[in-house]
Amino acid sequence: MIRKLFGAAVFALIAAQPALAQDIKPALVYGTGGKFDKSFNEAGYNGAEKYKTDTGIAYRDFEPQNDTQGEQAIRKFASEGFNPVVALSFAWTDAVAKVSKEFPETKFVLVDSVVDAPNVRSVVFKEDEGSYLVGLLAGLKSETKKVGFVGGMDIPLIRKFGCGYVQGAKAGGATQFFQNMTGTTGAAWNDPVRGGELAKSQIDQGADVIYAAAGATGLGVLQTAVDNGKLGIGVDSNQNYLHPGKILTSMVKKVDVAVYNAYADAKAGQFTAGVQALGLKEGGVDWALDDNNGPLVTPEMKAAVEKAKADIIAGTVTVHDYMSDETCPVE
Amino acid sequence: MSAPFGQLPRWVDYGLLPFINLVVAFLVSGLVVLFIGASPLEAINYMVTGALGSGEGLGFTLYYATSFIFTGLSVAVAFHCGLFNIGGEGQVYVGGLGVALVALALDRIMPWYVTAPLAAAAGFAFGAAWALVPAWLQAKRGSHIVITTIMFNFIAASLMVYLLVNVMKQPGSMSPQTRLFESGALLPRLGFLFSPLGLDLGTAPLNVSFFLALASGFLVWVLVWRTRFGYEIRTIGANPTAAAYAGIRYGRTVVITMLISGGLAGLMALNVLLGDHGKLQIEFPSGAGFVGIAVALMGRSHPVGIVLAAILFGILYQGGAELAFWVPNITREMIVLIQGLVILFAGALEYMFRPALVRLFAPRGAAVLRPA
Numbered sequence: 001m002i003r004k005l006f007g008a009a010v011f012a013l014i015a016a017q018p019a020l021a022q023d024i025k026p027a028l029v030y031g032t033g034g035k036f037d038k039s040f041n042e043a044g045y046n047g048a049e050k051y052k053t054d055t056g057i058a059y060r061d062f063e064p065q066n067d068t069q070g071e072q073a074i075r076k077f078a079s080e081g082f083n084p085v086v087a088l089s090f091a092w093t094d095a096v097a098k099v100s101k102e103f104p105e106t107k108f109v110l111v112d113s114v115v116d117a118p119n120v121r122s123v124v125f126k127e128d129e130g131s132y133l134v135g136l137l138a139g140l141k142s143e144t145k146k147v148g149f150v151g152g153m154d155i156p157l158i159r160k161f162g163c164g165y166v167q168g169a170k171a172g173g174a175t176q177f178f179q180n181m182t183g184t185t186g187a188a189w190n191d192p193v194r195g196g197e198l199a200k201s202q203i204d205q206g207a208d209v210i211y212a213a214a215g216a217t218g219l220g221v222l223q224t225a226v227d228n229g230k231l232g233i234g235v236d237s238n239q240n241y242l243h244p245g246k247i248l249t250s251m252v253k254k255v256d257v258a259v260y261n262a263y264a265d266a267k268a269g270q271f272t273a274g275v276q277a278l279g280l281k282e283g284g285v286d287w288a289l290d291d292n293n294g295p296l297v298t299p300e301m302k303a304a305v306e307k308a309k310a311d312i313i314a315g316t317v318t319v320h321d322y323m324s325d326e327t328c329p330v331e
Numbered sequence: 332m333s334a335p336f337g338q339l340p341r342w343v344d345y346g347l348l349p350f351i352n353l354v355v356a357f358l359v360s361g362l363v364v365l366f367i368g369a370s371p372l373e374a375i376n377y378m379v380t381g382a383l384g385s386g387e388g389l390g391f392t393l394y395y396a397t398s399f400i401f402t403g404l405s406v407a408v409a410f411h412c413g414l415f416n417i418g419g420e421g422q423v424y425v426g427g428l429g430v431a432l433v434a435l436a437l438d439r440i441m442p443w444y445v446t447a448p449l450a451a452a453a454g455f456a457f458g459a460a461w462a463l464v465p466a467w468l469q470a471k472r473g474s475h476i477v478i479t480t481i482m483f484n485f486i487a488a489s490l491m492v493y494l495l496v497n498v499m500k501q502p503g504s505m506s507p508q509t510r511l512f513e514s515g516a517l518l519p520r521l522g523f524l525f526s527p528l529g530l531d532l533g534t535a536p537l538n539v540s541f542f543l544a545l546a547s548g549f550l551v552w553v554l555v556w557r558t559r560f561g562y563e564i565r566t567i568g569a570n571p572t573a574a575a576y577a578g579i580r581y582g583r584t585v586v587i588t589m590l591i592s593g594g595l596a597g598l599m600a601l602n603v604l605l606g607d608h609g610k611l612q613i614e615f616p617s618g619a620g621f622v623g624i625a626v627a628l629m630g631r632s633h634p635v636g637i638v639l640a641a642i643l644f645g646i647l648y649q650g651g652a653e654l655a656f657w658v659p660n661i662t663r664e665m666i667v668l669i670q671g672l673v674i675l676f677a678g679a680l681e682y683m684f685r686p687a688l689v690r691l692f693a694p695r696g697a698a699v700l701r702p703a
Binding site: 032034035060061062063064065066067068069072073075076090091093094112113114124153154155156157183184185186323326 | 391394395485488489491492493496500502503504505506507511534536603607608609610612613614615617618648651652655656659662663666667
């Protein structure tokens with residue numbers, strides 16, 4: 001009953017909007033990892049929730065169990081008049097390509113992959129740039145000059161994270177890099193125990209800063225690093241607060257902003273199609289510095305990272321993008 | 332698969348009992364739905380009409396059912412031989428490799444009716460090959476098939492990730508998948524069969540492999556109950572020692588049974604890859620191999636039961652997706668819970684109500700052994 005009343009209230013609110021702004025019925029389709037993965041999908045969810053709080057416009061979401069359901073849900077949202085429809089994950093590339101043709105009036109947003117269509121906005125992040133910065137900081141901070149990386153699954157996206165990281169770490173003076181992937185099934189994104197084991201093995205080999213790009217698996221990586229008196233680096237969301245004073249920094253990937261902007265732009269009638277490549281310059285990725293990790297970062301380190309950031313934005317330093325030729329100059 | 336507590340009329344054993352189990356499972360699910368603040372009646376309505384109420388819903392239901400028939404048959408064949416093949420997931424995955432290789436080679440030069448049989452043969456062969464090593468280890472070394480097949484699931488996942496990321500992926504693409512198949516490797520959908528009935532299948536991916544699934548069910552029935560080899564399979568399943576005494580070769584039967592089992596699982600890839608996705612993508616089996624175990628248990632390892640159980644799971648998948656779509660309160664974890672309750676009541680507790688039914692239906696004294 002309360003829900004119905006609330007729904008009616010939301011409806012009244014939408015109906016009362018000035019005619020200038022578009023009426024939107026936002027929808028969100030997650031990756032098969034699921035809504036509450038403490039990482040990528042959850043960031044998207046947070047963006048949609050924030051939009052709901054700010055504007056009172058409710059959204060609908062769906063968590064597909066398999067690839068068939070993902071396409072089904074995207075099509076269903078479109079056919080039920082939802083607009084814009086946001087699809088999180090590269091797994092929906094072909095689905096968005098197909099459905100966007102069937103519903104040319106509907107606006108689609110695809111995150112982490114590219115579809116070239118007049119009604120699709122493709123949002124990709126330059127994870128390599130953000131990872132370069134946290135890698136640089138890791139290289140500077142490391143006493144053993146050995147740094148670690150724990151990925152989720154061995155897929156191109158995660159290699160892109162790892163490649164940016166080792167380039168940065170090398171620039172920061174690290175001499176040895178350990179890279180491990182957690183697994184080969186979807187469970188790899190949600191296996192903190194295995195993540196912890198991999199972190200432990202890297203620590204035993206001498207690593208003292210470890211970067212996790214592995215969804216909920218990363219929580220185990222960070223925990224193990226902290227338990228062994230080493231430093232962890234968080235990913236996607238700002239995870240510095242998880243272990244205050246023990247997390248060196250986090251590589252922030254603003255999926256929430258991408259979702260929020262998609263809805264806000266559609267609402268304001270300013271939706272644009274095409275590719276949005278969000279790097280340091282656009283504020284799509286960044287390193288996190290707050291009270292939790294402030295004491296770990298000396299002024300010199302901060303200056304070095306900020307300088308690298310400025311150089312990347314200015315174009316004087318380029319980070320090799322793994323996706324450009326599917327190789328990494330630093331192993 | 333012996334039935335305890337005396338005889339029941341067949342319609343009770345195969346009709347009423349599963350039905351009661353199902354109703355109880357849905358009642359308990361309804362309580363959970365009520366508990367999270369949604370209406371159980373509304374939920375069941377969304378689920379049933381979502382799965383069966385429209386041509387498109389029905390098409391999706393039968394599409395999922397097609398996959399589950401294949402994996403259910405795969406598990407059932409092994410069951411009859413006393414083997415618990417839980418490697419369906421890996422066999423489907425590797426079967427998909429065979430299907431995709433044929434599709435990629437032929438889709439531009441051949442029509443679908445040439446590609447599909449070859450792809451099916453390759454899917455069967457690859458799935459069977461993936462079951463060969465566990466089968467051989469079971470037959471010759473006594474390594475337990477449960478352990479080896481589940482380990483092979485992980486090896487299959489590793490192999491496929493390697494191949495899809497490093498070998499078969501389109502350069503520059505984020506998504507670990509092959510290129511899209513062209514029309515020469517896409518199976519015709521069955522919309523044209525349903526449109527005279529006034530049903531519009533819409534975009535539902537139900538395709539001709541549905542008939543292959545039904546044909547496989549028939550062939551499995553012939554194999555298990557009407558051939559000499561099927562008799563050997565069932566004898567080993569009932570009593571390996573007696574089978575050996577009767578001159579049945581254990582190793583040979585186990586290996587061949589597992590090859591058939593793995594091959595049937597591999598055939599499932601035809602439905603998913605050529606019938607719907609039109610590409611080979613990481614994680615495409617998404618649990619269908621494991622659902623096959625539940626389907627085989629529920630269907631009492633009989634093809635007719637498996638087809639019915641597969642359709643039930645198709646309803647749960649499609650109806651569950653509709654339910655989660657329309658009732659935001661109900662998450663996909665809830666759907667998994669409902670599926671779990673159905674498996675629990677219809678599979679694990681299938682005989683819970685049997686004693687009561689025996690008291691109701693069995694003729695007096697029928698359960699008592701008469702002296703010879």
